[in-house]
Amino acid sequence: MQLKQWCYFFFCVFLLNSCDDSDDSPTLPEGPATFDKGIFVLNEGNFGQGNSSVTYIDPATGVSSQNIFESVNEIGLGDTATDMAFFGAYAYIVLNVSNTIEVVNRFTFESVATIDAELNNPRKLAFLEGMLYVTNWGDGGDPTDDFVAVFGAQNFDLLTTIPLEEGPEEIVSSNGRIFVAHAGGWNFNNKVSVLAGNEVQKVIEVGQVPNSLTVAEGALWVSSAGLPDYAGETAGSISKINLSTLEVEKSFSFPDAGQHPANLTFEQGKLYYTLRSEVYSFSTNAEELPVISDFPIEEVAYLYGFEIHDGKLYAASANPDFTGNGKLFVYNLLGGNLLNQYDTGINPNGIFFNE
Amino acid sequence: MMKKSVYYLLFIILLQAFPANAQLESLQQLPEVILSDIHLHRSSSTNHVQVLKDSVLDQNQPALTSVLKFNSPLYFRENGPGMVASASFRGTTASQTAVIWNGININSQFTGQTDFNTILTSGFDEVAIRSGGGSVLYGSGAIGGSVHLNNRFRFNRGLQNKIRLKYGSFDTRYGSLDSEYSNERLSLQFAAARHQSDNDFRYPDSDKINDNGDFSNDQLALSIGYLVDHNNTLKFYTNYFDGDRGFSGTLTAPSKSKYEDRNSRNLLEWNSYFGSFKSNVRLAYLDEHYKYFENRGREIFSYGKAKTGIVKYDLRYNLSSKAGISGLLEYQNSRGEGTNFSGINERNTGSAGLLFIHDLSPLKYEVSARADFSDRYNSPLLFSAGVTYAFTNFYSAKLNVSRNYRIPTFNDLFWYSGGNLDLKPEKSLQAELGQNLHFSNLKFSLTGFVIKTEDLLRWVPSNSGLWLPENTKKALNYGLETTADWQKEFAEHEISFSGTYAYTKAVDQSLDKDLIYVPAHKITASAGYRYRNLSAYFQYLYNGQVFTSSDNNYSLPGYSLSNLGISYSFFGRRMQAGLEMQNLFDKAYQSMPSRPMPGRSLYSSLTFKF
Numbered sequence: 031m032q033l034k035q036w037c038y039f040f041f042c043v044f045l046l047n048s049c050d051d052s053d054d055s056p057t058l059p060e061g062p063a064t065f066d067k068g069i070f071v072l073n074e075g076n077f078g079q080g081n082s083s084v085t086y087i088d089p090a091t092g093v094s095s096q097n098i099f100e101s102v103n104e105i106g107l108g109d110t111a112t113d114m115a116f117f118g119a120y121a122y123i124v125l126n127v128s129n130t131i132e133v134v135n136r137f138t139f140e141s142v143a144t145i146d147a148e149l150n151n152p153r154k155l156a157f158l159e160g161m162l163y164v165t166n167w168g169d170g171g172d173p174t175d176d177f178v179a180v181f182g183a184q185n186f187d188l189l190t191t192i193p194l195e196e197g198p199e200e201i202v203s204s205n206g207r208i209f210v211a212h213a214g215g216w217n218f219n220n221k222v223s224v225l226a227g228n229e230v231q232k233v234i235e236v237g238q239v240p241n242s243l244t245v246a247e248g249a250l251w252v253s254s255a256g257l258p259d260y261a262g263e264t265a266g267s268i269s270k271i272n273l274s275t276l277e278v279e280k281s282f283s284f285p286d287a288g289q290h291p292a293n294l295t296f297e298q299g300k301l302y303y304t305l306r307s308e309v310y311s312f313s314t315n316a317e318e319l320p321v322i323s324d325f326p327i328e329e330v331a332y333l334y335g336f337e338i339h340d341g342k343l344y345a346a347s348a349n350p351d352f353t354g355n356g357k358l359f360v361y362n363l364l365g366g367n368l369l370n371q372y373d374t375g376i377n378p379n380g381i382f383f384n385e
Numbered sequence: 386m387m388k389k390s391v392y393y394l395l396f397i398i399l400l401q402a403f404p405a406n407a408q409l410e411s412l413q414q415l416p417e418v419i420l421s422d423i424h425l426h427r428s429s430s431t432n433h434v435q436v437l438k439d440s441v442l443d444q445n446q447p448a449l450t451s452v453l454k455f456n457s458p459l460y461f462r463e464n465g466p467g468m469v470a471s472a473s474f475r476g477t478t479a480s481q482t483a484v485i486w487n488g489i490n491i492n493s494q495f496t497g498q499t500d501f502n503t504i505l506t507s508g509f510d511e512v513a514i515r516s517g518g519g520s521v522l523y524g525s526g527a528i529g530g531s532v533h534l535n536n537r538f539r540f541n542r543g544l545q546n547k548i549r550l551k552y553g554s555f556d557t558r559y560g561s562l563d564s565e566y567s568n569e570r571l572s573l574q575f576a577a578a579r580h581q582s583d584n585d586f587r588y589p590d591s592d593k594i595n596d597n598g599d600f601s602n603d604q605l606a607l608s609i610g611y612l613v614d615h616n617n618t619l620k621f622y623t624n625y626f627d628g629d630r631g632f633s634g635t636l637t638a639p640s641k642s643k644y645e646d647r648n649s650r651n652l653l654e655w656n657s658y659f660g661s662f663k664s665n666v667r668l669a670y671l672d673e674h675y676k677y678f679e680n681r682g683r684e685i686f687s688y689g690k691a692k693t694g695i696v697k698y699d700l701r702y703n704l705s706s707k708a709g710i711s712g713l714l715e716y717q718n719s720r721g722e723g724t725n726f727s728g729i730n731e732r733n734t735g736s737a738g739l740l741f742i743h744d745l746s747p748l749k750y751e752v753s754a755r756a757d758f759s760d761r762y763n764s765p766l767l768f769s770a771g772v773t774y775a776f777t778n779f780y781s782a783k784l785n786v787s788r789n790y791r792i793p794t795f796n797d798l799f800w801y802s803g804g805n806l807d808l809k810p811e812k813s814l815q816a817e818l819g820q821n822l823h824f825s826n827l828k829f830s831l832t833g834f835v836i837k838t839e840d841l842l843r844w845v846p847s848n849s850g851l852w853l854p855e856n857t858k859k860a861l862n863y864g865l866e867t868t869a870d871w872q873k874e875f876a877e878h879e880i881s882f883s884g885t886y887a888y889t890k891a892v893d894q895s896l897d898k899d900l901i902y903v904p905a906h907k908i909t910a911s912a913g914y915r916y917r918n919l920s921a922y923f924q925y926l927y928n929g930q931v932f933t934s935s936d937n938n939y940s941l942p943g944y945s946l947s948n949l950g951i952s953y954s955f956f957g958r959r960m961q962a963g964l965e966m967q968n969l970f971d972k973a974y975q976s977m978p979s980r981p982m983p984g985r986s987l988y989s990s991l992t993f994k995f
Binding site for chain 2: 079108109125128169172261349376
């Protein structure tokens with residue numbers, strides 16, 4: 031009896047070994063030793079799957095290196111990267127679902143620190159006077175626990191948290207102040223908070239769902255998407271806030287409820303924005319919004335990241351299934367002809383220039 | 386077990402000394418008397434049906450996921466032990482496997498699928514896996530196949546009880562009571578089970594633990610069968626599941642969310658026999674309710690509730706002893722509400738079907754068709770046609786062609802941001818050819834299949850950034866399934882072996898890439914041995930590599946797992962003590978990205994029968 035039992039056991043073990051797959055760890059692409067003078071693309075990855083990554087593109091050689099954080103540090107970056115910014119020699123990457131900020135050396139991408147204190151659903155970041163400001167939703171379902179966390183930018187110590195209205199998203203610093211756009215998180219909101227000296231100095235009402243901020247010639251410009259169709263669709267708008275008076279000085283409403291502007295960016299004396307996959311521009315002293323687009327960005331399957339830099343427009347496109355690799359398309363800002371395209375990681379949502 | 390109950394019924398029938406003719410008639414009625422899902426064994430002869438034995442169900446208690454994972458060709462993706470688990474059958478999507486409880490489709494109205502970790506196998510007498518299309522009989526989602534959870538009634542057995550207790554790694558506790566009472570006309574079954582675990586295992590090759598993955602599940606079930614007279618039987622089944630679980634964190638993200646499931650299922654059934662007619666009326670009421678807490682420490686949650694009423698009528702007429710025709714009528718009303726819906730949404734569906742079975746031994750064929758009428762979608766005409774031929778007494782072959790569907794779910798239709806009322810059902814056309822070998826000790830089957838699916842539902846972002854479901858994709862699935870069972874008894878030794886192997890290729894035809902989360906190869910194997918009071922088993926599972934992205938650039942490696950169990954019976958088998966080791970070789974593996982599964986774990990169990 032014993033013998034037979036062991037025969038079966040060995041039979042099964044044999045079967046097991048014959049089918050065993052080699053579990054090699056995935057081979058990491060060989061990245062350049064340093065990452066100066068190039069473009070970082072932040073790839074969000076998929077919620078819950080811990081597959082956020084950073085792509086580095088060297089425009090001189092046209093070579094793109096995938097997953098550089100993991101290549102350098104031999105651990106994954108984290109879950110759902112939402113923003114990246116530079117301060118001194120460091121780059122800071124917000125990981126929304128991981129509830130962390132990874133700090134790396136911006137030239138070598140070696141990990142410097144992981145900030146995880148007092149973050150809850152962190153979204154976007156900005157710097158002011160040596161401090162790091164991070165917008166946090168808190169619990170998405172709770173409209174009352176949203177805040178900005180403030181850290182020392184060099185020592186990563188938590189300095190304070192500032193409670194804010196619901197859904198703080200985009201954040202910029204200008205003229206010694208921090209401006210936070212409240213898109214609303216899981217809900218909708220229509221405010222811009224002004225922070226000075228770690229206090230909320232003013233809350234300014236703008237259009238529904240403010241989704242991008244840009245500073246131009248002494249003013250803060252805000253694009254607001256408007257409400258989506260399931261919430262009683264409203265047209266988007268663009269507001270100009272005077273940085274000295276903190277008043278809305280000018281506001282443009284889009285004529286059609288189906289128009290939801292995004293990606294407002296100031297470049298070389300003009301303001302650019304997108305409506306679906308069309309790029310529009312207007313001058314800072316225009317009295318009306320443009321009717322005709324500058325050009326379409328046709329190659330983009332789903333516009334997920336947008337930047338204008340040195341006369342070029344960078345549009346990051348997610349794979350239509352949102353599970354595969356995306357692409358970065360580079361267009362000439364004048365005329366909109368496609369100059370270059372690069373492979374990225376999964377769901378590229380931000381483009382950052384290291385120089 | 387089935388055999389035994391047949392004998393008991395025979396016994397009753399003989400006792401009552403019916404005329405000879407009535408005896409024969411009653412015997413033909415047996416499936417209806419002991420089992421509610423009359424079509425699974427009677428009208429599925431051209432499909433492959435794999436019935437899992439009691440011993441198999443005992444080995445892989447408590448959740449349905451572990452039973453099927455180790456004993457069937459179904460592939461599962463799990464967010465961790467006890468977490469959300471969805472099935473893929475023949476490479477189809479999670480909502481293309483129907484779960485059928487005593488003949489009633491219980492897939493969620495919201496997701497169209499069943500979370501296999503929210504069903505405990507305690508209290509079910511039979512778990513069966515029916516491969517291939519079954520929408521004519523079982524409705525939406527029976528595309529890849531269906532999983533059947535059945536209760537059988539036994540009569541004249543008095544009172545019998547079984548208590549099972551289990552304790553093991555990660556503070557996992559399980560307890561169940563199965564009681565049964567029957568006399569000549571009445572049969573009662575009651576089952577209660579609780580399964581809970583801290584589930585805080587250390588991730589292999591990491592210093593992190595599985596955080597916030599605790600769960601606690603309770604299930605209560607009651608079945609009552611009553612033989613009113615020899616022409617009428619009444620049956621009632623009820624099943625209640627109450628599960629609370631944290632949604633566990635991952636390698637790269639913490640979690641503090643919680644999910645609650647409260648599902649109840651009720652079925653009343655009346656069978657009557659008159660002349661050559663057999664009539665079967667079923668009334669079912671299903672209730673599903675979930676709550677999702679983003680932060681388990683707070684009382685803020687989102688929820689969904691759906692209530693479904695089903696009326697089914699099945700009238701069979703025996704044209705002769707060899708041929709029968711059945712008419713099937715069904716009406717279903719579902720109402721759903723919740724945080725993500727505005728108001729109460731409703732769906733009404735009616736269907737009418739015809740089924741013809743003709744037994745011309747050694748040839749047998751079945752033809753059936755069904756038409757659906759709904760206020761929410763336009764259904765294709767469903768059909769199934771199959772033939773089986775017994776070439777010899779040990780070799781038979783089957784051929785089956787069918788058209789099946791999966792209807793849009795409440796989420797697809799009514800989700801507050803994106804629900805689309807213009808959706809069509811997913812449609813599939815499939816063919817399979819099976820061969821069976823059946824010797825006294827050995828059973829072997831080999832089935833090849835092709836499934837072509839169109840109008841696959843997929844949530845895609847629209848231009849305005851809103852996600853909307855659309856009927857966009859086409860898929861082609863093909864592959865092979867084999868099952869093998871062998872057993873031998875000699876002297877006081879009992880040896881058994883069973884195994885399954887599935888080869889599956891599923892192609893997204895719009896991208897010309899493999900569908901995600903479909904392993905090309907899946908193998909299960911188990912060997913059992915018994916000598917007097919000692920028994921032991923070994924189980925093996927291999928899941929091949931799966932792609933996790935539609936561009937096939939990302940994948941999870943394949944893995945193999947082994948379990949080993951040993952038990953000893955005392956006091957004339959009234960008590961049994963067992964030890965079980967899962968993931969014997971301490972393999973590190975992931976069923977979903979960033980979610981490591983546990984390494985080696987140990988469980989002990991005690992079973993009492995009285």
